[in-house]
Amino acid sequence: MSAQDPAARPSLVIVGAGPRGTGLLERIAANAPELYAGSDLDIHLVDPYPPGGGRIWREEQSPLLWMNSQAQDVTMYTDETVAMAGPVREGPTLHEWAGIDGRTFAGRRRQGAYLRWVFEQAVAALPPGIHVHHHPRRAVRVDGPREGRQQVWLAGRDRPLPADVVVLALGHLDAELDPEQSALSAYAHDHGLVHLPPDFTADSDLSALAPGEPVLVRGFGLAFVDLVVLLTEGRGGRFERGEYVPSGREPVLHVGSRRGVPYHSKIGYAWEGERPPLPRFLGPAEIDGLLARPAGFDFRRDVWPLVEKELGFAHYHRLFTAHPDRTRMAWTDFEEKYAAGDGAGISALVASAVPDPADRLDLAALDRPLDGVRYSSPEEFQEGLRTYIEEDLTRRHDVAHSPDLAVFLGLLSVYGQLVRLGDIGSWWHGFFSHLASGPPGPRLRQLLALSRAGILSFVGADMTVVAEDGVFRARSATVPGSVTEARALVEARLPHPTAERTGDSLLRALYAEGAAATPEGLLAVHPGDGRILDRSGTPHPRRFALGPHTDARGSGAFTRPRTGGPAFQQNDAAARAALAFLRALSCRVAA
The missing domain is CATH 3.50.50.60 (FAD/NAD(P)-binding domain)
Known part of the structure; x- marks a missing residue:
């Protein structure tokens, strides 16, 4: 031929x-x-x-x-x-x-x-x-x-x-639906309810979500933001001067998730000045060492401490070089001690060198801000979470908090290194998305307006959903004893x-x-x-x-x-x- x-x-x-x-x-x-x-x-x-x-x-x-x-x-x-x-x-x-x-x-x-x-x-x-x-x-x-x-x-x-x-x-x-999703869909079919399993929001048929009816939403990430847009502005509502003017065609959304909060806002200022020299503690040599271990590695035990130290280095490099008035030690001295330390030693070093706790990097608090937090009523929690979102927006748009942008750069560096390790589980990807891949600030301001207008209600962290007595019921330990009922449930997340x-x-x-x-x-x-x-x-x-x-x-x-x-x-x-x-x-x- x-x-x-x-x-x-x-x-x-x-x-x-x-x-x-x-x-x-x-x-x-x-x-x-x-x-x-x-x-x-x-x-x-x-x-x-x-x-x-x-x-x-x-x-x-x-x-x-x-x-x-x-x-x-x-x-x-x-x-x-x-x-x-x-x-x-x-x-x-x-x-x-x-x-x-x-x-x-x-x-x-x-x-x-x-x-x-x-x-x-x-x-x-x-x-x-x-x-x-x-x-x-x-x-x-x-x-x-x-x-x-x-x-x-x-x-x-x-x-x-x-x-x-x-x-x-x-x-x-x-x-395909996992066992939990299959059970929820079967229950919805048998009891005349609406269950929308994980999907690409732009492809979902949202017509079954009736105006004025309560809808449980599980998921507080970007798929949720798309859902909100399509059910509010997409149904004729509009935002005017920071307030939401409803069309009357919107359902009432009750949202919760594992964290119970939306992803952190995108940072709203540009980088200026010296960048942190990354990678520093998690680079090719460290990845080579992890891959060479005969018995393999455990992410939490072997990898996460390196990630934590790398992100901390990015944060404190920026704090000491761009905001030295908020530190009590020369950067060269801090860097030497930081490089040699780990765990409790680094915590003690930071406590002595960074007087304001707001200037210290606390990755656990950033990841799970509602852990151990309890509210006495749903109304109190609505106000509390609105305050949390407002404070996040303020911080992420204030260059005085530019160590946050340094941590973002650290996250990008870490992600590029961790790709070589293969499948390290889903936790890291969720953590990265929560800190680095959140919605634009204007979207979070819209969520605040929808909350004030009564179109959006917050359920809390570690939200659980059960199908019983002909309805879906949602609970969260954030508001003990509170139960939210609805005849519709949307899983606002991508399929896995x-x-x-x-x-x-x-x-x-x-x-x-x-x-x-x-x-x-x-x-x-x-x-x-x-x-x-x-x-x-x-x-x-x-x-x-x-x-x-x-x-x-x-x-x-x-x-x-x-x-x-x-x-x-x-x-x-x-x-x-x-x-x-x-x-x-x-x-x-x-x-």
Whole structure:
């Protein structure tokens, strides 16, 4: 067969054309001149949603939904801070591309348009002979021998796509209901109630939530913020001068969660001055040491103390260098003692050197601010939590508290290091999101207005929900003895798919056929290039996976500029490995 025969041309299939698939394509375009120049290649993108934005960032969604990052903090392009073998190809941030104020929290539609443009630029940058084909379908199965061509089967298509290499860039996935959710849904069905299980809020059918009716909401993160927007402004309400003017079509939302508070507000000021020199106590050498332990490591025992010390270093470096009047010791002396100390020794050092407790970093209090806190009535708790949110907003928008921004930078540094450890459990990701990935300040001000208007009520921490006596009932130890009843329950959080419970049939089939998964249910991949591992730990030569369904999940498919971009590093490594494999394969065929 000639090289021009489509069946004989080398073929790369990327399942998922959202930001992760687009980022991979950008890295293929960047590396192809070195690794694959002068050869033909078909790249097939399989995704029922438009390339670039994919499902989550598609342009066809409510204009009311925002990003939770400022436009200046969003880029799809590499820079010299990314540790990768491929070339840097710089490009505009969202705010540079859109020509908007960098401090703007852009709508998701605009981000979708940016991602579509990045995709188009990546396609245009591919060398001659490399052609991209988009298939607006779902991939349902991958099969084929380890040492031979793969076959990718698409929904509604009789013939599979031939693939010399397959990359799964699936993004966030749906999941089958777990036993608790199944029981709640069954109870709702039997008793005429409404139960909306974990889902992508923009895709949820909210029409069953009736105006004026109480609704229990479990989850206080970004999915909850989207829910509130769609049920208030999305139903004709509006905000005027800090107050909410209802349309009369809103339900009454009663929200609680494990922490019982919303994520911390995004920081509302820019960095100025010297940055903390990170990493300091949790860098590549420390990660190498953890990975080299014959008996493995425990996150809480072995990793968390390093994380805590790193974040503390970032915090106190900023406090001592930017606000020295609030300290009692020279930074050089403090740093020397801090580096040598741990645990109780560091606590004593901080107590002696930082007189105001408000200037000391207390990660436990930041993580669980309602632990041990009790209110005598629901009304008292509403006022107490409004005060908490107001104080958080004030602090996160006051440069006098700039050590908070240093901790944010520390969190980004830590996240980039922890990616190498694989599946470290879900706690760290929740902690990171609570501190570093919260909503824009204006959204929290809207929650305050909705609380004052009686549209939103707070339930408390460690919220439990039971289905009994024909209703859902919520309780929290924050307000002892208080019970909230409703005939509707919304689980305001993303699904947590495992390889066994994922709603994606392709991934579930791979797991059933022998692909390895971690205890958390994440697909196990080689940390170097993302090749899928089998249960003996052997990488598949032709199958790769990138993204949140893997144990090499990074902090996002896009990131803020000049922060290392772990996902960009992974994309580059996978692109280079795939191109090198395809080049070697084409040389063997030619010979």
